[in-house]
Amino acid sequence: MSRLDAIRGSSLPVSHNARAIAALAANPACDRRAVLDGAGIDKSGIVAHLGFPARFGQSPFAITRTREFKAIVKADDGAHVLRLLRELGLPAEEAKYHDVGAASGQEARHRRTMDVLGAAAREATALVDRPLLKLGVAGHEVYLEPDVIAFQADRRFHVVAIKSFPIIDGQADAGKVSAAAREAAVYVHAMRDLFGRLGLDPEGVSHDVVLICPKDFMNFPTACLVDVRLQLEALKRQLARLARIDTILDRLPPDLSLDLRLDGETPTRPAAELGAALSAIPARYAPECLAACEMAYFCRDEARACGSLEALGRSVRDDLGGIQSLDLAIELMAGGHVPADHAAIAERLGFVRRILDEAVA
Ligand code: SF4
Secondary structure: OOHHHHHHOOOOOOOOOHHHHHHHOOOOOOHHHHHHHHOOOOHHHHHHHHOOOOOOOOOHHHHHHHHHHHHHHHHHHHHHHHHHHHHOOOOOOOOEEEEOOOOOOHHHHHHHHHHHHHHHOOOOOEEEEOOOEEEEEOOEEEEEOOOEEEEOOOOOEEEEEEOOOOEEOOEOOHHHHHHHHHHHHHHHHHHHHHHHHOOOOHHHEOOEEEEEEEEOOOOOEEEEEEEOHHHHHHHHHHHHHHHOOHHHHOOOOOOOOOOOOEEOOEEOOOHHHHHHHHHOOOOOOOHHHHHOOOOHHHHHHHHHHOOEHHHHOHHHHHHOOOOOEHHHHHHHHOOOOOOHHHHHHHHHHHHHHHHHHHHHO
8 A cells, every 4th residue: 555545544635627637726835735636635535524514516507607618619610719710710621520529538538639639630620529537637537628629720839728717808817717728728738748648749639728718707718828837837746746745745744644543434433533644644725725726725724823933925925035933923023032033024014113103093
């Protein structure tokens, strides 16, 4: 049994999806997330048992809205997709439409995707609907399902991401675009990985992803290109880190276990014992975790309890570089004893304190 299997215990490993893999890149320095995902641990089950259930993921309303919008975009053999590709300056005349979702079973659908992509490379243009890709993550094979893959006459494949958040007057919610870019980067990486294994040029998969969203407050689709090179680099670093997870495991207690000790579907392990085991894995909580990780409410509570500055966000942590705790920041702000190596930060905090005092007065 591997060390990761021992940490997971008797529960079956959960598989990752693109959203989960993308979230890995959202907090690449967090050992806790790397271990939990590397071991395939059900994070939602863990935090539910600890009393911090994940309030995470799309609402049923948003899921329905996304499904309806995708149906509109893909209708008539992807007519909207072709129109939008042309509007973006990507040549897409007379594209052949392939729906590979009908193949039964994931492996069959993956093989069918590969066959169609290989054949598409010899065609002028093509749209591949409901493709299924595969990627190795921490020693596990993961199936991934992009919305559409488009092949252009300029000999490049483009991942097409269809999202239901609106683009209003040419602007979209930056956080949602950023999350969509991280997710699309996973598909680009999986495609390039596959091309490499097939002996094809990975650069045949473009780093420009086609993002399709509703225009203004209507259901009419509009599109823009999103460059995901930065997200790809972050993702590659994090996947490489997961592949070298032994270096993280070496720093953990040798008998560490996050086993829920399930009796059927009911966890029997005392929550306090499980919480202590989890806290033995270092975390780097930041408010951004709330939108990206099921563990967020547990980690936030833990960060607050130990007065960690991390809980206030990365910008505060960066501004107060070198200071680890809220207590020390408050002490410096109050003008107490100032160690020589914190003099510059103490001066800035003192300045903020004076402004606050004046504002209050
Ligand atoms: S919520 Fe916790 S485990 Fe998840 S990324 Fe943030 S610090 Fe790491």
